[in-house]
Amino acid sequence: MMQVPFSVEARAVSLQEARSLYFGRGELPEALLDQNVLRSWERCRQAGLDPTRLAGGEPDVRGVTEARERNRTLISHAQPVLEHLFEQIRNSHSMVILADARGMVLQSYGDADFLSRAEQVALRPGTSWHEFERGTNAIGTALAERGAVNVFGSEHFFEGNAFLTCSASPIQDAQGRLMGVLDISSDYRAFQRHSLGLVKMSSRIIEKRLFESEFAHQGLLSFHARPDHVGSLCEALLAISQDGDLLGADQTALELLGLRREDLSRRHYSMLFDVPLGTLIDRARRDPSSLIAISGRNGERFYARLRGNFAPMSAPPSAIVDARGERLAARSRQEAPTAALPTDRLTLQFLSTGDERLQAAIDKGTRILGRDIPILIQGESGAGKEMFAKAFHNSGPRAQGPFVALNCAAIPETLIESELFGYSGGAFTGARKEGAVGKIQQAHGGTLFLDEIGDMPLSLQARLLRVLQERCVTPLGTNKSIPVDITLVCATHRRLKEEVARGGFREDLYYRLNGLCINLPSLRERSDIDRLIDKLLREEAGPDRQVEVSHKVMEAFLKYRWPGNIRQLNNVIKVAIALLDDDETIIETWHLPDDIFEEIGQIEPSVSHAPVGRTMADAVPQPATQAAAAAAAGMGRLEEIERDMINRTLEAENGNISSAARRLGISRNTLYRKLGRF
Numbered sequence: 200m201m202q203v204p205f206s207v208e209a210r211a212v213s214l215q216e217a218r219s220l221y222f223g224r225g226e227l228p229e230a231l232l233d234q235n236v237l238r239s240w241e242r243c244r245q246a247g248l249d250p251t252r253l254a255g256g257e258p259d260v261r262g263v264t265e266a267r268e269r270n271r272t273l274i275s276h277a278q279p280v281l282e283h284l285f286e287q288i289r290n291s292h293s294m295v296i297l298a299d300a301r302g303m304v305l306q307s308y309g310d311a312d313f314l315s316r317a318e319q320v321a322l323r324p325g326t327s328w329h330e331f332e333r334g335t336n337a338i339g340t341a342l343a344e345r346g347a348v349n350v351f352g353s354e355h356f357f358e359g360n361a362f363l364t365c366s367a368s369p370i371q372d373a374q375g376r377l378m379g380v381l382d383i384s385s386d387y388r389a390f391q392r393h394s395l396g397l398v399k400m401s402s403r404i405i406e407k408r409l410f411e412s413e414f415a416h417q418g419l420l421s422f423h424a425r426p427d428h429v430g431s432l433c434e435a436l437l438a439i440s441q442d443g444d445l446l447g448a449d450q451t452a453l454e455l456l457g458l459r460r461e462d463l464s465r466r467h468y469s470m471l472f473d474v475p476l477g478t479l480i481d482r483a484r485r486d487p488s489s490l491i492a493i494s495g496r497n498g499e500r501f502y503a504r505l506r507g508n509f510a511p512m513s514a515p516p517s518a519i520v521d522a523r524g525e526r527l528a529a530r531s532r533q534e535a536p537t538a539a540l541p542t543d544r545l546t547l548q549f550l551s552t553g554d555e556r557l558q559a560a561i562d563k564g565t566r567i568l569g570r571d572i573p574i575l576i577q578g579e580s581g582a583g584k585e586m587f588a589k590a591f592h593n594s595g596p597r598a599q600g601p602f603v604a605l606n607c608a609a610i611p612e613t614l615i616e617s618e619l620f621g622y623s624g625g626a627f628t629g630a631r632k633e634g635a636v637g638k639i640q641q642a643h644g645g646t647l648f649l650d651e652i653g654d655m656p657l658s659l660q661a662r663l664l665r666v667l668q669e670r671c672v673t674p675l676g677t678n679k680s681i682p683v684d685i686t687l688v689c690a691t692h693r694r695l696k697e698e699v700a701r702g703g704f705r706e707d708l709y710y711r712l713n714g715l716c717i718n719l720p721s722l723r724e725r726s727d728i729d730r731l732i733d734k735l736l737r738e739e740a741g742p743d744r745q746v747e748v749s750h751k752v753m754e755a756f757l758k759y760r761w762p763g764n765i766r767q768l769n770n771v772i773k774v775a776i777a778l779l780d781d782d783e784t785i786i787e788t789w790h791l792p793d794d795i796f797e798e799i800g801q802i803e804p805s806v807s808h809a810p811v812g813r814t815m816a817d818a819v820p821q822p823a824t825q826a827a828a829a830a831a832a833g834m835g836r837l838e839e840i841e842r843d844m845i846n847r848t849l850e851a852e853n854g855n856i857s858s859a860a861r862r863l864g865i866s867r868n869t870l871y872r873k874l875g876r877f
């Protein structure tokens with residue numbers, strides 16, 4: 200273990216000793232160096248770097264311009280932090296540096312005297328401080344080690360850099376990718392112990408800003424075991440879609456939840472916390488600043504706050520089947536990609552799995568491809584209307600053009616106009632200075648998909664009609680008429696004709712939109728559910744894994760009502776696959792989300808769905824009988840009996856959660872939750 204000498208001078212002396220051991224005698228000075236510095240020296244030596252090489256060099260002006268362009272987002276979020284950081288260290292013979300993920304210095308701020316010294320060793324914008332260019336140094340080594348480091352004086356591999364002391368901390372995005380690195384460099388005699396803490400904290404602020412801006416249109420869940428940490432730099436951040444899909448997590452969230460980053464895509468909100476997402480959303484809408492207590496899957500207590508523009512919902516039992524709330528479904532679609540399918544595969548033909556009504560719709564759509572006929576797609580929420588619209592776009596001659604979607608139900612009425620038509624700078628209060636190009640214009644040469652067209656305010660219906668007639672759009676605040684060439688596809692879950700009869704939708708617009716009317720069947724009406732399930736299983740499980748549903752589950756699926764249609768089925772399959780153990784290939788009832796499990800239980804007598812007490816009693820004869828007897832005699836509380844049975848079953852199954860859940864006749868999720876509660 201390294202001995203940290205008290206003074207800068209003593210440290211400099213011990214480093215000289217370390218260098219002569221390493222470079223002179225070829226020995227590893229493990230007791231004299233931090234392990235990350237030693238590993239870096241080894242990497243440099245293996246790369247053939249010469250420690251006596253001159254450390255200077257000219258900046259690459261073109262390279263840095265390109266790097267700044269590539270890293271625009273990083274720079275915009277880091278700039279204010281850099282400036283603030285520099286304020287903290289001003290007049291201390293130091294500089295602060297932002298470098299990209301390849302070690303290229305993008306920006307620096309510093310005291311004039313130190314900047315000119317730093318320039319002599321090329322520590323300035325336009326030079327790369329990757330380890331293989333500059334040897335061991337805080338920027339390059341933090342990137343290589345993926346962690347914060349101090350590199351002091353002669354710890355620098357190149358002798359010419361030994362006058363420096365540097366502290367750097369990497370910056371990662373919500374997917375854990377390296378975005379860049381933040382560094383404070385000074386003269387080694389001005390070494391400050393707190394520099395490392397400062398760069399760590401500052402890079403954390405930048406990460407937080409990147410995270411929040413990336414997911415500004417999604418749900419952001421901030422949580423921590425300590426309520427006072429929520430809202431502070433210590434909080435954990437999770438990005439979630441309204442359907443409960445996990446879109447990103449910061450390092451703190453992964454640590455608090457005991458997850459690896461690669462687990463994220465296999466998890467769903469409902470598998471991590473006990474409070475249904477709907478409850479959090481409702482709470483956030485009613486009182487955005489309030490904290491709510493939630494428990495993790497192992498019973499850990501957290502305090503959480505949800506931010507985001509979620510559509511209203513009234514606390515359904517689980518986020519998975521929230522799809523039955525049509526508003527919710529409509530909202531989430533605008534915010535998340537519709538499907539994980541590569542666009543080139545998503546054609547009309549790809550949607551065909553044998554249902555006659557769907558096939559008729561596909562045939563009709565195929566026949567009008569390339570003709571200038573607007574389509575109106577009607578169908579229940581989650582039936583695949585947007586998917587159909589995308590497939591239609593991808594199958595026709597405009598496939599290379601843009602597909603632009605706007606959900607009229609998901610944004611406030613007052614914003615639809617500016618979103619759709621665009622505006623010039625300063626057109627209205629709150630408008631962006633530079634103005635914005637509207638969706639109609641964005642769709643030029645491609646397809647404009649207007650979802651929930653029935654929710655378009657009457658006043659805008661007239662403007663939309665004019666665009667369709669004149670094929671020109673006039674952004675707000677301008678007199679300019681811009682020609683547009685778009686194919687229009689609209690969708691609604693309402694019967695638009697009835698809306699017309701009620702006076703809520705203009706008749707002339709209705710006929711203008713309704714060149715071809717496609718009615719998509721709801722899932723329960725489809726004759727190809729089994730084939731669709733196979734297809735979704737293949738897509739979700741991936742090419743290397745074969746997963747099937749059991750007979751019982753298939754039977755129950757075929758009878759189930761599927762109020763959330765394909766969206767709900769998709770979510771159920773996603774969760775079930777995530778709940779499978781690595782060696783399991785068949786989805787059984789206990790792999791289903793709790794609420795589906797229970798509902799399916801009600802429609803399928805052969806499926807185990809007895810009330811918890813009875814099922815458990817069947818599953819664990821001996822202790823259960825005692826417990827049942829105790830209950831009958833009024834000697835125990837139900838919860839105690841349940842706890843007792845769970846403990847015994849777990850014991851009998853050697854702690855294996857899957858087997859215990861199976862024996863108890865409850866899902867693994869439920870078992871986790873119950874364990875958390877005890």
Ligand SMILES: Nc1ncnc2c1ncn2[C@@H]1O[C@H](COP(=O)(O)OP(=O)(O)OP(=O)(O)O)[C@@H](O)[C@H]1O
Pocket residue numbers: 525528529530532537538539550578579580581582583584585586587650690692735765766767769
């Ligand atoms: N044929 C299909 N194959 C695979 N997944 C599908 C299919 N059709 C729909 N889905 C999936 O179901 C979900 C809902 O589809 P989509 O958004 O197209 O429905 P919608 O009818 O537009 O819903 P809403 O009215 O709520 O906006 C999406 O996640 C989509 O990926």
